[in-house]
Amino acid sequence: MAASKPKTAAHWHQAGFSMIEALIASALLAVGLAGAARLASSTLLAGHESRHQHLALGMAQDILECWGVPSAHCQSWFPTLLTAADGSSSLDAQGMRFARSWRISTLWPSPYSFEALPGLQELSVRVQWRPLNASTLSLDALPHERSEVTLITRRASTPTWVGVSLPSIPF
Amino acid sequence: MRRAQNGGATLWAIALIVVLATGVGLFTARSVWAERVRNNHQLYSAQALAASEAGLESTLAWLEAQHVQQLDYWQDANPQDCPDATPAPRWQCLKLPAQTLPAFPGADFTIILTRDLVSASHRVKIMSQATLNQDHAGQHASAMVQQSLYIPALAALPLMLWRDEAQAPLLLNGCLSEAVFSNHRFQTGPQNLAAFSLKVPVLPPDPLRTQTDLQVCLALGSSTLQSQGLGSSVTPAQASQANTCSPRAWQSVLGNMQAGQVKALSQAQEKNGLRHDTSPARNIYWVDSPAPWSQSIGQAQAPVLLVFSKDACAAICPKITSETTIFGSVYLDSQCQDARMNGWESGNITGQLVVESGIPLWSGTSLLSASALSRQAFTLAWPEGIQADRVQRISGSWKDGGF
Numbered sequence: 129m130a131a132s133k134p135k136t137a138a139h140w141h142q143a144g145f146s147m148i149e150a151l152i153a154s155a156l157l158a159v160g161l162a163g164a165a166r167l168a169s170s171t172l173l174a175g176h177e178s179r180h181q182h183l184a185l186g187m188a189q190d191i192l193e194c195w196g197v198p199s200a201h202c203q204s205w206f207p208t209l210l211t212a213a214d215g216s217s218s219l220d221a222q223g224m225r226f227a228r229s230w231r232i233s234t235l236w237p238s239p240y241s242f243e244a245l246p247g248l249q250e251l252s253v254r255v256q257w258r259p260l261n262a263s264t265l266s267l268d269a270l271p272h273e274r275s276e277v278t279l280i281t282r283r284a285s286t287p288t289w290v291g292v293s294l295p296s297i298p299f
Numbered sequence: 300m301r302r303a304q305n306g307g308a309t310l311w312a313i314a315l316i317v318v319l320a321t322g323v324g325l326f327t328a329r330s331v332w333a334e335r336v337r338n339n340h341q342l343y344s345a346q347a348l349a350a351s352e353a354g355l356e357s358t359l360a361w362l363e364a365q366h367v368q369q370l371d372y373w374q375d376a377n378p379q380d381c382p383d384a385t386p387a388p389r390w391q392c393l394k395l396p397a398q399t400l401p402a403f404p405g406a407d408f409t410i411i412l413t414r415d416l417v418s419a420s421h422r423v424k425i426m427s428q429a430t431l432n433q434d435h436a437g438q439h440a441s442a443m444v445q446q447s448l449y450i451p452a453l454a455a456l457p458l459m460l461w462r463d464e465a466q467a468p469l470l471l472n473g474c475l476s477e478a479v480f481s482n483h484r485f486q487t488g489p490q491n492l493a494a495f496s497l498k499v500p501v502l503p504p505d506p507l508r509t510q511t512d513l514q515v516c517l518a519l520g521s522s523t524l525q526s527q528g529l530g531s532s533v534t535p536a537q538a539s540q541a542n543t544c545s546p547r548a549w550q551s552v553l554g555n556m557q558a559g560q561v562k563a564l565s566q567a568q569e570k571n572g573l574r575h576d577t578s579p580a581r582n583i584y585w586v587d588s589p590a591p592w593s594q595s596i597g598q599a600q601a602p603v604l605l606v607f608s609k610d611a612c613a614a615i616c617p618k619i620t621s622e623t624t625i626f627g628s629v630y631l632d633s634q635c636q637d638a639r640m641n642g643w644e645s646g647n648i649t650g651q652l653v654v655e656s657g658i659p660l661w662s663g664t665s666l667l668s669a670s671a672l673s674r675q676a677f678t679l680a681w682p683e684g685i686q687a688d689r690v691q692r693i694s695g696s697w698k699d700g701g702f
Contacts, residue, residue: 279346
């Protein structure tokens with residue numbers, strides 16, 4: 129009997145340790161899984177933000193490159209180049225609504241009195257995005273700056289080549 | 300004891316799984332973070348590129364305004380602003396002060412203008428660098444674009460200039476005294492150019508000149524040149540008296556170039572450190588001083604343009620001393636006043652002598668030789684048919700990149 133006491137004590141001791149151990153393991157696992165889930169969630173969100181930002185940048189560059197290009201598509205955005213003008217358009221993609229807005233302002237008039245085209249203009253393009261199911265339609269109330277891309281550039285009226293009218297040459 | 304060991308293994312296994320999962324998660328997060336950073340850099344890069352393009356365009360508009368108002372903005376050029384690839388004195392470099400252009404939100408501009416003062420003063424390269432500043436999330440991101448353009452430095456020569464009178468070794472807006480017209484004063488050049496041409500389209504006003512004088516003047520060049528076997532002169536069929544002095548000699552050789560353009564280029568070359576003994580050598584000289592000219596300038600393959608202005612010729616045109624040799628074109632603005640060329644000495648000129656009057660008495664041991672390259676100093680490479688009096692971009696010269 130004297131020899132069995134330590135066995136009983138050891139048995140109870142081992143059983144208690146297993147319970148605590150299971151609890152600790154569960155807790156550890158829960159914490160770890162919670163962290164991993166949060167990490168996965170934020171990673172997913174970050175990935176989406178990157179993709180949206182990339183898409184928005186492309187949309188803004190699209191407007192920039194269309195400025196002054198005399199194609200039908202581009203001229204639908206910039207019907208007149210002579211005066212300051214605002215414009216906007218929107219596009220749904222990847223579960224988001226992207227809103228483009230642009231503003232053309234004249235910085236310097238033309239140095240030539242005979243030219244109507246301003247000497248220097250500035251184009252500012254802003255692309256904002258929000259989820260399609262968002263309750264608010266106000267794009268100004270976006271939570272942080274990552275939901276917006278802005279590009280600004282300028283253009284001078286300096287021509288590429290100006291020719292003179294030559295007299296006809298008899299052959 | 301075995302159960303205790305099993306529990307420890309489970310704990311360690313769980314811990315290991317958690318650590319591994321955390322590690323994998325961290326690596327994934329790091330990867331996504333790197334992707335975000337790359338995306339942000341791409342955004343900042345695009346914004347910097349758009350800003351540098353804005354700087355370039357702003358500079359173009361500014362340059363155009365300077366030329367319309369005829370302002371000499373190159374006065375502030377500094378050789379120390381030249382990039383390594385385009386050093387002074389050949390290259391003139393101008394760094395625009397920051398306040399020159401309209402402020403740009405979130406970016407600072409560095410604008411440098413360069414041009415080759417010797418052989419292409421009408422072509423300017425603009426290098427525009429934009430760096431995002433502390434007002435922008437992408438601080439320090441930078442981009443650069445460059446573009447070349449034509450400026451009205453020296454105007455394009457009209458096509459009709461390439462006629463005989465434009466290339467004549469001697470071109471006068473008046474008559475030449477036959478008494479001093481001898482064969483030892485003229486010789487054909489090594490290229491054996493066609494003969495000398497005298498251009499007397501409309502004689503300058505002179506109340507004392509008679510119709511007989513006109514005929515003598517017109518008959519003079521042809522007969523003498525032909526008798527010397529040097530070729531023929533070119534004169535109009537009829538000469539008439541003009542009421543005002545028209546710079547026909549200048550227009551025949553230099554076309555629609557403006558005196559101010561030539562003077563500005565001469566001053567720019569001098570200020571930039573170009574001299575007759577530098578490499579490359581200075582090739583445009585504008586002289587306002589009436590003092591005799593005694594500096595030999597130009598070389599057979601690198602001719603010069605030497606202009607004595609109306610200020611230099613106010614009383615009498617400066618002489619070129621007899622030991623002086625000039626390769627290139629020499630122009631004297633004697634304002635249709637023959638008296639200002641009376642007793643003029645020319646030294647040795649290999650190229651072209653253009654005088655805005657006659658030469659009543661050409662003295663000294665002068666020698667004039669023809670040269671096919673005499674016009675090289677002021678003949679710039681312009682596209683045919685271009686209107687050279689305004690700023691315009693050079694097609695295909697836009698480039699994205701560094702200095």
